[in-house]
Structure formats: C-alpha cells, structure tokens
Amino acid sequence: MYAIFDSCGKQYKVIQGQTIKLEKITGKIGDKIEFKNILIIYEKNKLNIGNPIIPGAKIIAQIILHGKNKKIKIIKFRRRKHFRKTQGHRQLFTNIKILKIQYLV
Incomplete structure (x- = not known):
C-alpha cells in the first residue's frame, strides 16, 4: 500500500513506516501531524485517484x-x-515518519 500526497506545493510518494524529508513544518519533535491532501492511494491491486483529493x-x-x-x-x-x-x-527541512495511511471507503 502506498499513497501520494501534496505538501508545500510538492508531491511525495510514501509507504507506511517510511521516513521522508519535507520542507519545514511547524511543530515540535515528537508531535503527530495529519496530511489530508491525498491525491492517490494504491492498495491490494486497487488504485483510488482523487478529483483532486480523496475525501476521508x-x-x-x-x-x-x-x-x-x-x-x-x-x-x-x-x-x-x-x-x-x-x-x-x-533550506530548512523536517524529517517525518509515516505512521499510518487511513482510507475510509
């Protein structure tokens, strides 16, 4: 399962447990954040494409x-x-770790 999301005008492809480097995000180390601009989710041979984002x-x-x-x-x-x-x-950056990708059908 992977997802493509939008953050600060850039798109990133992530899987659960992955660590990625984004542009600076406000927050303290250890804080949990949510990204709701999900463009594509692929799971179990099923591709869900948003128009432009996937609600839920x-x-x-x-x-x-x-x-x-x-x-x-x-x-x-x-x-x-x-x-x-x-x-x-x-350039300032923030490293984040993807904990969970949620999709409500």
Whole structure:
C-alpha cells in the first residue's frame, strides 16, 4: 500500500513506516501531524485517484527532526566588468515518519 500526497506545493510518494524529508513544518519533535491532501492511494491491486483529493483519506505522521540542508552557493559573475557576487542559501527541512495511511471507503 502506498499513497501520494501534496505538501508545500510538492508531491511525495510514501509507504507506511517510511521516513521522508519535507520542507519545514511547524511543530515540535515528537508531535503527530495529519496530511489530508491525498491525491492517490494504491492498495491490494486497487488504485483510488482523487478529483483532486480523496475525501476521508489522511496520512498520520510523526515529526522526527528539524534541520538545515547543505549550503547552496549562488555565484553571479560578469567577465571584464569587475563584478562578482556570491550568495548562499540553506533550506530548512523536517524529517517525518509515516505512521499510518487511513482510507475510509
């Protein structure tokens, strides 16, 4: 059984017990959160597709960790103009563990 859900404008495919890295979600470590924007659920050779979401379906997950990704360097450079600009960015993330995928038929 797997599900595809939407969080922060991105779609993720998950199975029960999986740990994934999402963009920063507010909450404390150990808190349980629910995702209700479920797009697809596949179980026992049956595919349920939402229009655009499946009503009554939800994913229950637990927050494991908050952190920052590796730094990305952004460099702008114009040759022969003596222009150089360097900038960096570290995206915040949250690791979550999928506890349960619920679907009420």
